[in-house]
Amino acid sequence: MSSLKQLQFSAKKFSILYVEDNEALRDKVDILLNKFFGKVDSAEDGESGLQKFKNYHYSIVITDIKMPKMDGLTLAKHIKHIQPDTKVIVMSAFDDKELLLKGIELGVFRFLTKPVDVHELADVLLEAVIEIEHEQSVKIFYTHIQTIFNYQSSMVVMMNREKIVLANQIFLDFFDLDTIDDYHKKYREISSQFMKHDGFLYDFDDEKCIDIIVGQENKLFHVKMKSRYDEIKHFILKYQSIPEKENYGILSFDDVTELNLLQLFNGEEDEENLNSDENEKALQNLLTVIQENRAKIKIYDYYKGLTITNDGVIDSIDNKSIILKTTYLQQKAIQHEKRTFLISEALPQTLECLEIGEISFEKQSIELKSFRFVQTSPVNRKTIRVAPEDNHTVSISVGENSFNSGIIIQDISLDAVSLKLTALPAGLDKGSQVILDIMLMMDKKPLIIHTKATLLKKSELENSFELVFLFKESQRSTLVKYITKRQMAIIREFKGLQNG
Amino acid sequence: MDSKEKVLYDDGTHKCVMFSFDDESVEDSFLSVNQYLIVKHGAAILVDPGSEAIFDELYDAVSRYVKIENIKYIFFSHQDPDVSGSIAQWALITNAKFILSSLWTRFMSHYGFMEMSRVIPLADKGAKLQFGENYIKFIPAHFLHSPGNFSLYDATSKIVFSGDIGAAVVSSPSGYKKVTNFEEHKQHLEGFHIRYMGSNKVCQRWVYRVKKLEIDMIAPQHGLVFEDKNISLFLDWLENLKCGSDLIDEIY
Numbered sequence: 227m228s229s230l231k232q233l234q235f236s237a238k239k240f241s242i243l244y245v246e247d248n249e250a251l252r253d254k255v256d257i258l259l260n261k262f263f264g265k266v267d268s269a270e271d272g273e274s275g276l277q278k279f280k281n282y283h284y285s286i287v288i289t290d291i292k293m294p295k296m297d298g299l300t301l302a303k304h305i306k307h308i309q310p311d312t313k314v315i316v317m318s319a320f321d322d323k324e325l326l327l328k329g330i331e332l333g334v335f336r337f338l339t340k341p342v343d344v345h346e347l348a349d350v351l352l353e354a355v356i357e358i359e360h361e362q363s364v365k366i367f368y369t370h371i372q373t374i375f376n377y378q379s380s381m382v383v384m385m386n387r388e389k390i391v392l393a394n395q396i397f398l399d400f401f402d403l404d405t406i407d408d409y410h411k412k413y414r415e416i417s418s419q420f421m422k423h424d425g426f427l428y429d430f431d432d433e434k435c436i437d438i439i440v441g442q443e444n445k446l447f448h449v450k451m452k453s454r455y456d457e458i459k460h461f462i463l464k465y466q467s468i469p470e471k472e473n474y475g476i477l478s479f480d481d482v483t484e485l486n487l488l489q490l491f492n493g494e495e496d497e498e499n500l501n502s503d504e505n506e507k508a509l510q511n512l513l514t515v516i517q518e519n520r521a522k523i524k525i526y527d528y529y530k531g532l533t534i535t536n537d538g539v540i541d542s543i544d545n546k547s548i549i550l551k552t553t554y555l556q557q558k559a560i561q562h563e564k565r566t567f568l569i570s571e572a573l574p575q576t577l578e579c580l581e582i583g584e585i586s587f588e589k590q591s592i593e594l595k596s597f598r599f600v601q602t603s604p605v606n607r608k609t610i611r612v613a614p615e616d617n618h619t620v621s622i623s624v625g626e627n628s629f630n631s632g633i634i635i636q637d638i639s640l641d642a643v644s645l646k647l648t649a650l651p652a653g654l655d656k657g658s659q660v661i662l663d664i665m666l667m668m669d670k671k672p673l674i675i676h677t678k679a680t681l682l683k684k685s686e687l688e689n690s691f692e693l694v695f696l697f698k699e700s701q702r703s704t705l706v707k708y709i710t711k712r713q714m715a716i717i718r719e720f721k722g723l724q725n726g
Numbered sequence: 727m728d729s730k731e732k733v734l735y736d737d738g739t740h741k742c743v744m745f746s747f748d749d750e751s752v753e754d755s756f757l758s759v760n761q762y763l764i765v766k767h768g769a770a771i772l773v774d775p776g777s778e779a780i781f782d783e784l785y786d787a788v789s790r791y792v793k794i795e796n797i798k799y800i801f802f803s804h805q806d807p808d809v810s811g812s813i814a815q816w817a818l819i820t821n822a823k824f825i826l827s828s829l830w831t832r833f834m835s836h837y838g839f840m841e842m843s844r845v846i847p848l849a850d851k852g853a854k855l856q857f858g859e860n861y862i863k864f865i866p867a868h869f870l871h872s873p874g875n876f877s878l879y880d881a882t883s884k885i886v887f888s889g890d891i892g893a894a895v896v897s898s899p900s901g902y903k904k905v906t907n908f909e910e911h912k913q914h915l916e917g918f919h920i921r922y923m924g925s926n927k928v929c930q931r932w933v934y935r936v937k938k939l940e941i942d943m944i945a946p947q948h949g950l951v952f953e954d955k956n957i958s959l960f961l962d963w964l965e966n967l968k969c970g971s972d973l974i975d976e977i978y
Contacts, residue, residue: 524843535842535844710778710838
């Protein structure tokens with residue numbers, strides 16, 4: 227489509243002012259512009275042009291440069307001051323670099339050299355129309371977002387990387403601001419306002435925690451901020467990126483101060499305090515916040531040392547239990563282990579669930595009851611451990627003495643082995659040096675491990691003892707092969723359970 | 727330096743290394759395999775670490791450049807065994823997160839791994855990951871050849887780690903594995919790309935995305951690295967290649 231046709235199609239909704247002291251030219255161009263634009267006016271000099279612009283803010287102004295009373299560039303300066311979005315097109319018979327530079331400084335849209343060809347003028351006008359349309363759509367987008375934001379009952383801001391570009395009224399009121407520009411004048415990144423608290427998110431030395439939030443889609447974070455009235459408020463923070471708009475995202479702050487969750491986040495709390503009756507209600511409130519935000523929870527289970535983890539979401543909560551939705555494999559793992567561990571950034575610690583209710587494979591749901599926070603759990607393990615096959619043997623040599631009966635391996639990792647013994651050999655204490663001879667089976671052949679080891683942990687179980695030894699000599703190559711093969715066998719066994 | 731190891735980029739804080747370890751039992755197939763390591767300020771990303779058969783060799787080689795526990799991410803361009811066959815081994819020896827197409831996460835247990843919390847599944851449109859002060863980008867490369875396939879672009883070294891794209895069936899030269907004469911090299915690309923790649927349309931899509939990037943090198947998982955003018959010669963060649971479903975009548 228030619229520029230002229232496109233102009234006819236898209237310029238009707240825009241207005242234009244033509245300022246030119248040459249009457250013949252003015253009349254000619256005036257007729258042409260009337261074919262395209264919805265409203266066309268003209269003026270014979272800069273001064274009357276400015277007067278007309280003051281009465282009506284035209285979308286586009288075309289002006290000659292040399293005119294009586296007021297020249298084109300002075301007119302452009304006034305217009306850009308009154309309405310910066312107006313597209314000013316300057317026409318000149320002279321090719322003057324000085325004027326060109328001054329015009330660029332003033333924000334003139336285009337320069338055209340007289341005499342102007344109709345098609346050239348149409349091209350420039352079309353460019354101006356397209357740019358105005360684009361600017362308007364951006365403005366509409368932001369107005370639309372602002373309206374949506376203001377309907378929110380919590381604080382919401384739009385971020386471009388780490389910078390706030392839009393905020394709702396509740397946010398501005400919280401900090402006692404009129405505009406978001408006031409925020410930037412007064413404060414640094416939003417994370418600079420987060421107050422220090424155990425388990426909460428806040429800037430630490432030079433580490434700005436805003437980097438942690440941006441990019442961690444849909445995760446929940448706890449933050450604490452002080453309002454204009456010096457009230458300390460507890461918020462649940464969530465970041466969501468905007469589709470198709472790179473580097474843009476929405477930060478929402480859910481005010482949960484009244485739920486009294488802060489008591490769950492006190493570093494000095496031990497497990498007993500954390501699991502007290504008073505905290506039960508707070509935990510339920512926190513789980514409700516997680517549910518309402520549809521935030522993912524990581525579920526951990528174990529089968530013969532093999533870690534099985536998947537995401538889950540809380541479907542519903544009642545007084546004593548929660549219904550969690552997760553994958554079939556995780557449901558099976560929970561069913562087998564008869565307990566599970568839950569982890570979320572929103573929880574102060576790992577939450578152990580000790581009782582499993584109804585499992586619906588059809589609805590992919592599982593009912594969990596009886597919870598307690600635990601400081602140590604298998605979730606904290608840094609290394610993969612596996613339980614070996616039944617037909618293994620272990621011998622512990624302490625000095626001249628050797629022990630090999632009633633010993634089984636609970637699990638083995640690259641660096642350590644955990645043994646269960648029916649009787650404790652004499653002279654074994656934490657730090658004791660021993661020689662371990664272990665025989666495992668790999669590919670139906672015996673695999674021998676002979677190594678020096680140090681006793682790391684000794685504990686008494688019911689009718690037995692548990693000893694954990696650290697290998698002193700690296701068994702990496704052998705154990706990588708063994709553990710990965712054993713892991714595969716355990717996975718096969720676990721999958722077999724599902725079919726059974 | 728060992729010919730199985732070549733530093734492709736090094737600015738003092740950021741390093742990219744190419745390894746060329748093959749499963750010796752299939753070395754005569756001439757489909758020489760490359761593995762890559764990106765190290766920045768001592769933290770690393772391992773790219774397409776290959777099969778279980780080369781695990782020990784690669785482990786030793788990687789240890790010379792970075793502490794194994796400092797491998798933060800392991801990226802798998804796709805699910806083939808020569809790319810992902812050592813998932814269980816690397817899972818055991820590191821605490822790294824595994825980055826791969828969301829299409830393949832459900833198959834993890836077949837690789838001896840069920841800790842989904844360590845998996846970062848990539849959505850079809852790809853992702854950008856902050857790495858040090860710069861970033862790496864996962865560029866969609868679906869159906870080239872795998873249906874869930876990504877190339878990795880390292881913005882610091884300006885290297886595209888292209889997976890099977892640009893793979894050549896060629897015996898491994900003794901020195902640096904780079905293309906010196908594209909016209910001559912074409913014959914080693916053709917057979918593989920014509921049969922393995924999805925169609926010309928998907929080739930064009932990938933080329934379009936890659937041409938927008940500032941590139942100093944294309945480093946495929948098999949064969950030789952493309953540098954200088956060979957980059958654009960290769961991209962232009964791929965953009966016009968009839969392959970896969972374009973030649974469906976010949977395949978059936």
